[in-house]
Amino acid sequence: MDKLSIVVPCYNEEDVIQLFYSTVERSIDEIQSLETEYWFVNDGSEDFTLPKLRELHKNFPERVHYISFSRNFGKEAALYAGLQASSGDYVVVMDADLQDPSALLPKMYSLIKTGKYDCIGTRRVDREGESKLKSFLSNQFYKIINKISQTNIIPSARDYRMMTRQMVNAVLSLKEYDRFSKGIFSWVGFRTKYLDYHNIQRAAGTTDWSTWKLFRYALNGIADFSQVPLSLAVWLGTVSFVASVIGIIFVIIRRIVEPNSSVFGWASLVCLILLLGGLQLLCIGIVGKYVGKTYLQSKNRPIYIIKEKH
CATH class of the missing domain: 1.10.287 (Helix Hairpins)
Incomplete structure (x- = not known):
């Protein structure tokens, strides 16, 4: 029986933890003969995210696991920690805010099981609900970095993806301190197929990614993958x-x-x-x-x- 690890970075997500688990479980139930484990990574949250994770682990100790950082290290660090802790034959990365549609999980699994692909990624076909400035800057970032970098980064691609253990090990082999996962996923190669979907609003709360933080993140990406x-x-x-x-x-x-x-x-x-x-x-x-x-x-x-x- 195959095992699927679900890695979920969390920062101030107390309102959606239980809802996320219930929603994903409904999608996982559509997949037969699949063992699953959850790895929630609490990235120094300042709300009650950690108590919520403790409670969820207590209710489902065999399936739900969590890691809690000593402080906020950023989503990239949380993602890396979750991948290191995962033990599944396949690993999927998701955001806790339910902007990543769990309904795609059965299709992602069926595609990756064919052996034709090492990764099934996702990308948004629109940015409905986002500010025009943020959408404009994001589009310009992808245009610039793909012109000046030898690593092709897919526009509007999300971190939400399902990977084989071989690809996960390749990603973990890159030990850089200042990480840019969108570039790393592309740099390691492997056969990737992307599934398109329309933008989904957060189930609760507000995003921590301000325009300024996204701008700094983009600069890091350019410096990481272009000279x-x-x-x-x-x-x-x-x-x-x-x-x-x-x-x-x-x-x-x-x-x-x-x-x-x-x-x-x-x-x-x-x-x-x-x-x-x-x-x-x-x-x-x-x-x-x-x-x-x-x-x-x-x-x-x-x-x-x-x-x-x-």
């Missing part, structure tokens, strides 16, 4: 240097040809200084982003710390 920003810094520095040399030659020639010509005004000089200074700071910032990632990785700190596990 183009570093090349951009080099080119900006080269262009600025060449332009400066041309400007100096022009001033010298003009001085020789027209000895009595007026000197450029201080406003022009200030603009040039600000331009070059801004370019320098931009390039230093880009390089600093990569150096910072190297610095964090070199510390060899754990991706997460467990306070409680059952």
